[in-house]
Amino acid sequence: MLDGTVHTRLYEIKSVKVFSDRSQATPVAARNLAHARKPRKKRMSIVKCNRFILVVSLAAMSLFAACKSDKGSSKHFTIAVVPQGSTHEFWKSIHAGANKASRDLAGLGLEVSVLWKGPLREDDREQQVQVVEGFLSQGINGIVLAPFDRRALVRPVEEAKRAGIPTIVIDSALDSDDVVSFLASDNYHGGELAADLMGKLLAGKGKVLMLRYQEGSASTEAREQGFLEKMKSSYPNIALLSSNQYAGATRDTAKRAAENLLNRYGDQIQGMFTPNESSTAGTLLALEDINKAGKIVFLGFDSSEPFLKAMREGKLQGIVVQNPFRMGEWGVKTMVDHLLGRPVPKKIDTGVQLITPENLDSPESRQLLHPPLDQYLK
């Protein structure tokens, strides 16, 4: 845990309105240009890196244009994208984003094949290790990896580097210096956003539960950390009744854990926070089953169709969403930049945003909540 804190602290990029207007399917350069942020503590880095991508992308474009006109041949890259799973919408968005990157780059005359392969079992880090190892011998040029575990995947990534295959990490951190770049949502900040909303909705007092996701997952630990610390510092009158129980890997385990916790504390609490899709879904089901949905402030993380419905019905007061589509897209594009010999920043923020019933139907939210999956997953 301590370790997780340190790590997320290193990568503490604050932003308030992250996705103002960059969701149109415009070329990456244009979107990055429009990527303006309100200046906060460490925003310099993010602006820098976005600009950097812009520069790199522009350079790449011109480079390929040049290549094409010069030799009439194009370079071919094969990039493996390894998610933590394949059934959840979150991962499908990353997949779609990666495919979009491939198409965009094809438009620039650069042939990039994306190999998409997740671990067989979704809660098994060993399986993911094997997937990565399997790719090492398949003649790929780079790996874009969403590591299940911050340490278990270090060895395969270092081995990949020794084999001359660079790795870019997305979504969840990896404790290794051998990664080219790390693209993720600012998870810590996501937790803070949820804490702020919780504090506001409860008017600064009451009792709250937090159900953790799973042991060893860096991204959700950061969210939990952000939530807890923000609650403590800004809303000292809100008591956290339980924050040490884990929801487990699936909706089913999450539902059970939530049911058991709610039986114990259900009649005392006014608010509840869960840090990812499966824990939010399981808790939502549990709240619905005991008729408590809508009677407490419930905040979740990540998006899915049932969450939006629940928000319209008043059962869910807010969700913090990431931009997995962009993670996939930028992940692949950054890898291509790196393969072309361009320097890329060590860390890139792909942003988090709070969605509430009020801003649910705004155009920005729509773009974010409904990435064009069908268009890119065919």
Add this chain to the structure above:
Amino acid sequence: MALLKLSGIHKSFGATVALDGADLDLRRGEVLALIGENGAGKSTLMNILAGAYRPDTGRMEVGGREYAPANPLHAKRQGIAHIHQELSLCPHLSVAENILLGVEPGQFGWLQGGALLRRTDELLANFGHTEVRADTRVADLPPSTRQIVEICRALAWDARIILMDEPTSSLQRTDVERLFATIRGLCAKGIAVIYISHFLEEVREITDRFTVLRDGRTVCTGQLSATADGELIAHMVGRPVQSLFARRRSQLPGEVILEVNGLQALPAVKNVSFELHRGEVLGIAGLVGSGRTELIRTLFGLESAAAGEVKIRRQPVAAPARSPSRNIQHGMGYLSEDRNGEGLLSHLSIKDNLTLTRISSSWGWIRSRVEAKQAADWMLRLKIKAHDSASPVRGLSGGNQQKVLLARLLHQDPDVLLLDEPTRGVDISSKKEIYEQINQLAAGGKAILMTSSYLPELFGISDRLAVMTRGTLSPALPIDQWTPDSVLQVAIGGEQRRERT
């Protein structure tokens, strides 16, 4: 001085007395033939020598010092090796690994592969069998070579005494000669061999000294050259037919209910033909391994027949339809020689065991009250001693368990009963009850085919008798045309059948 001396060895298993004063002595470098009927106690005696069992009373000496092995390993360390009837090699391991099993050359638990092969080659060479390769898997070897491996294993332990229990039962004639050469080689090195066999001519070939065991007692020791076969057999059979058997008045045989022609189920059953009439008991004698059990199992459909014709009530039954379930529908019943392996359902109650072949039911629902009554009735009739019919069957004594199985058969009420060793491992009083039941069944018009290793039993209960020899059944003759001698002669001799009229 004798290398090995046994005196007054007694051993019982529960109520069964296996050894009742066995004596034996063995000299350096000789082969001693140990002969006797099935169940005479030869194997038990060998197991005691090899440390598998401990005698109840009696004294054993090896080289003049008292010998009381605590376990087989202890016996091996003292130089006594037991070669079982069924070889006890590990088929997946190599020749070398088998020979040196337990005495592997190694350091700190690490096997030294090279030394393993060298030591094996050395042993094989000493033994004059350089044709056996140390790294072959035992499963790939023919039976005769496996025997060599087994003997070599004994040598690896520096055996001084080797016990061979029916070593030729799985061998061809040429292999038997090789084995005999091997045994002579062992003797030349001063190793003593105790050799158990049923085949008298074989025994005469390999040795001259013999000891006969009967009913767990040593009855005679002498020189084979001075003893005729007839005399030996008389020693082996010895006893008078006991009065256990209430002789049934002979009745006219009824109609033929089971007819078997040229039945073949290789490798155990080669050629079997007979007719079985209602109201008779047809006994089948034969040595262990002669194919008796396989014949019964084939008839009941538990093993598939390769050829031959079976007719029940003059109706031919096609081979594929000869499943146990079909045969039960045709009115056949079966009592296995393997009480625990193929008879008892040890987790279930007496009642459940008893009624399994014919459960009283309507539309698949068991009529439990009727069932309990039936079970209680049978327990009373067969004098099965137990608390009640719901007690678990595994708590019963061997004799009572066997009676439960017989009761199951009686409850099934078949017309043809196939009984394989119906009194094996059963105490005298239970035996008596089983004989009575068989007599009653025959008197009631049932047809009974019964095997036994115990000749007096067959003489006491059969109306006709046939002898099984290496898969072939002799013609069935009325029981008064047989004598124990002639039965043994046919069983041992194979081809030459002597019939006394």
Add this chain to the structure above:
Amino acid sequence: MWLRTLGPFAGLGLVVLIFALLTGSPGKYLSISNLRIVLSQTMIVALGAIGMTLIIISGGIDLSVGSNIALTSVVTALALRHSWPPSVALLGGIIVGGLVGLVNGLAITSLRVVPFIATLGMLGIARGAAKWAAGEQTVNVPPTWVNELAVTFPKQRWLIVAPGVWIALLLAIFVAVLLQNTIFGRHVFALGSNEAAARACGIYTARLKLWIYSLAGLFFGLAGVMQLSRLRQGDPTVAVGVELDVIAAVVIGGGSLTGGEGSILGSMVGALIMAFLRNGCQQIGWPNYIQEIIIGGIIVLAVAVDRLRALHASS
């Protein structure tokens, strides 16, 4: 004999009592609403355990339960999404479960693969089939009454607990009676106690095994439908490892993996013990690893106690 039947109950009582005291609020732990929660959490394992009891008594084993549940939950979800009538979708899911069981049975009887291996193979096959059928994603379903089957607090208040709990209870009684009072049940015990003897007694052992595995498959199929109902979606990655919970329930309840022993009542109690344990640990606030250690210990302990008792009874 009665000691044997009551043993698991005593264990259950002990677990409930200990945790009621440990949670610090016995009132809540023993409340009706917590009972509802535990029962609806047990439902899936309990349904699986009914089928597994049949299989284990017959001397077999089925490792494909979790995968079968995932497959049937996906199939039912797909059927509902294609707007089949809910009853047909539900029946379809159950039948798919039965078919998976039938295939297991065929592999065991016709191909002569030992149950452990045959069903280990099916564990992979059914899981893969589920992912394929679902297109590697979760399948959301429209709201129908199927969703209400496993709801913790049923809409019809007179039901008190979820309809699925009642269904599981009725089926448990049905199978318990089937095992005790029918020829089929007697044959299942005979098969598990001594297959060779059962065959020699004229039982068609191969046919019987097909029936057992198929029937058990129907129960796993129903468990899959309940899983769908609990999650309101067909998830091909759900129920990984549930087979171990199910086997543990049967074993805690006195089932013997060598066959011939076991009871539905025991298995149900075994399933409840595990559910109460997990529920209690969570309410105390113990971390997961403590739950895992305790449940592991209980499995070994339950079997050890059972063996000791058997030894005591026979001597």
